[in-house]
């Protein structure tokens with residue numbers, strides 16, 4: 151899709167011009183009809199260079215946040231996917247184990263990223279970090295990981311911690327990791343900081359047709375040679391629970407993938423593939439341009455979920471709550487439970503929230519947080535519901 155029409159698409163969305171059809175600013179000659187792919191032709195069609203790492207990655211990639219069959223992941227490889235993302239914390243370390251099983255025998259043909267989080271409760275010592283990385287390698291049955299990301303940071307101060315810097319340097323020197331970087335839910339801040347960070351060779355950021363305010367920063371980061379990977383590209387993934395998207399409009403994920411990849415500053419995007427049909431559906435979006443049919447599907451999705459999707463990483467309403475409820479985290483876990491179908495994981499994450507700040511008091515509160523949400527979410531009602539489903 152030509153650049154000007156992509157820009158008009160975003161403007162139309164944000165200005166509310168977009169209803170269920172095309173905006174008047176969209177010229178017909180910029181629109182190509184949807185490409186259809188025969189099942190036998192489903193294959194990754196495009197590989198991009200991941201910044202200065204020089205790694206050649208499939209434009210559509212595989213994330214392993216929730217349960218998956220190793221055979222399904224292997225099928226993704228057979229169809230051309232070569233980039234696989236996991237984390238120590240996914241599925242209580244089991245994701246790394248499954249990655250090891252799935253990619254056994256083809257280690258030299260794939261690129262693996264794993265991530266380690268360092269919360270305020272984590273003891274950060276050089277040896278502890280090295281031990282954790284070595285345990286990850288053992289679980290993945292590999293001697294090295296291509297990319298090691300510091301997981302989920304909101305600020306890059308942590309990357310100046312001497313113990314941490316020394317541990318990752320040692321791991322690099324010993325050939326146990328090749329490249330470093332971070333994942334973040336706070337890209338408007340961290341990407342700016344990344345421009346001055348030698349540690350940052352790769353970033354993993356939230357980017358979708360409904361969350362794209364970081365575009366100017368992506369351009370700068372890309373110019374610096376940092377590899378850029380997009381996550382949360384399905385903007386809440388609510389299509390599976392929307393009647394009008396079940397069966398008839400199965401191309402929502404493809405439209406969302408093509409939208410993300412139409413930005414040349416994105417090198418690859420990770421998707422969770424929990425079945426063979428997911429693999430085929432997502433891989434079929436590879437290498438194809440964003441088109442008119444995609445545009446309509448995304449417009450429809452946005453129309454249906456705009457006031458239901460709690461934007462991951464958003465903190466706009468947090469100060470409104472007198473009881474310090476971590477509204478964004480609770481609603482994210484609720485999304486994991488209902489939309490991503492990661493019930494066990496969601497319950498486990500929710501259980502880790504301190505009882506003092508769980509949304510127990512919402513039932514007797516006037517819900518001032520709802521007024522603070524610029525997207526019109528019924529925050530109080532959503533929190534009460536979240537507490538019900540997550541308190542197993």
Ligand code: SF4
Pocket residue numbers: 470471472473474475477509511512513515516517518519520529530533
């Ligand atoms: S409804 Fe819940 S989250 Fe909202 S202000 Fe009240 S206590 Fe806080």
Ligand code: SF4
Pocket residue numbers: 459460461464465466467468477478481522523524525527529
């Ligand atoms: S409820 Fe609204 S304001 Fe609060 S975190 Fe979610 S999207 Fe942001």
